[in-house]
Amino acid sequence: MDRFWWRQLGMGLWGSCAALILIFVTPVHAQLAPDRIALCASCHGADGNSPNGEFPKLAKLQVGYFVRQMEDYKKGKRKSSVMQGIVAAIDEKEFQAFAQHFNQQNPPAPGQGDAKLLARGKEIFYEGIVGSAVPACSGCHKDDGTGTNRYPRLAGQHPEYLIQQMLSYKSGARDNDDRGLMRTVAQRMNEAEIKAVSQYIVTLKGDEE
Numbered sequence: 608m609d610r611f612w613w614r615q616l617g618m619g620l621w622g623s624c625a626a627l628i629l630i631f632v633t634p635v636h637a638q639l640a641p642d643r644i645a646l647c648a649s650c651h652g653a654d655g656n657s658p659n660g661e662f663p664k665l666a667k668l669q670v671g672y673f674v675r676q677m678e679d680y681k682k683g684k685r686k687s688s689v690m691q692g693i694v695a696a697i698d699e700k701e702f703q704a705f706a707q708h709f710n711q712q713n714p715p716a717p718g719q720g721d722a723k724l725l726a727r728g729k730e731i732f733y734e735g736i737v738g739s740a741v742p743a744c745s746g747c748h749k750d751d752g753t754g755t756n757r758y759p760r761l762a763g764q765h766p767e768y769l770i771q772q773m774l775s776y777k778s779g780a781r782d783n784d785d786r787g788l789m790r791t792v793a794q795r796m797n798e799a800e801i802k803a804v805s806q807y808i809v810t811l812k813g814d815e816e
């Protein structure tokens with residue numbers, strides 16, 4: 608009688624564990640239908656390798672960073688009339704699937720960069736700017752520019768977009784960065800330095816791939 612009772616309890620525990628494991632291994636995010644990607648393709652390209660410097664390349668952006676940006680547009684924490692209009696029509700439950708679609712694409716093709724600015728840009732990227740206490744970009748975004756969920760991928764990004772974002776951080780127009788890390792970096796840089804480092808970043812192909 609006693610032993611039976613213990614066995615029941617044991618089965619119950621195993622049952623709960625099995626149920627929990629099932630919850631964790633079952634994919635909760637459905638595959639995106641192709642017509643959903645069409646919502647993004649006209650600007651970002653279906654593979655996230657946008658041909659136009661006004662629209663950021665999304666290919667290989669970290670999933671966590673991507674979802675956070677979508678949420679921030681939705682809440683109005685990151686401002687862009689274009690993107691706020693787009694996310695208004697998308698359910699938050701779909702953000703993860705969009706992020707995963709773009710993360711699974713080929714890495715963006717690197718660009719040439721402006722040859723005259725590459726040496727200065729490279730120096731800023733790996734060493735920062737000593738006189739004005741600008742830290743090396745590589746310290747957070749990694750040596751190859753591939754980044755992490757917290758410090759997003761920059762490698763191969765359009766210089767036009769990078770410059771525009773750095774100027775927005777500098778003016779405070781973009782202020783959704785955790786603890787103001789990027790605002791602090793950008794405020795210490797002048798426009799020439801921002802341009803130089805952006806020209807270097809587009810040449811990074813992301814060595815890990």
Ligand code: HEC
Nearest residue numbers: 646647649650661662663673676677686687689690693705
């Ligand atoms: C009409 C053009 C347009 C369309 C369509 C569009 N976007 Fe964007 N997207 C932009 C622009 C412009 C920006 C930069 C906005 C800014 O300065 O914050 C941007 C930025 C983003 C960013 C931030 C990237 C980064 O590196 O921080 C994400 C993520 C994004 N878009 C996802 C999407 C998704 C997903 C779709 C489709 C559901 C989509 N976009 C459709 C124009 C567009």
Ligand code: HEC
Nearest residue numbers: 742743744747757758759769772783784785788789792804
């Ligand atoms: C102390 C860490 C740190 C350093 C150093 C740093 N960054 Fe960042 N960077 C961040 C964080 C954190 C974010 C993401 C902010 C967010 O979540 O909105 C970011 C985001 C960015 C973005 C926006 C990317 C996008 O897709 O919109 C750009 C551009 C950028 N950094 C450029 C630079 C450059 C250029 C340097 C060097 C001059 C640099 N960063 C140095 C932490 C850092």
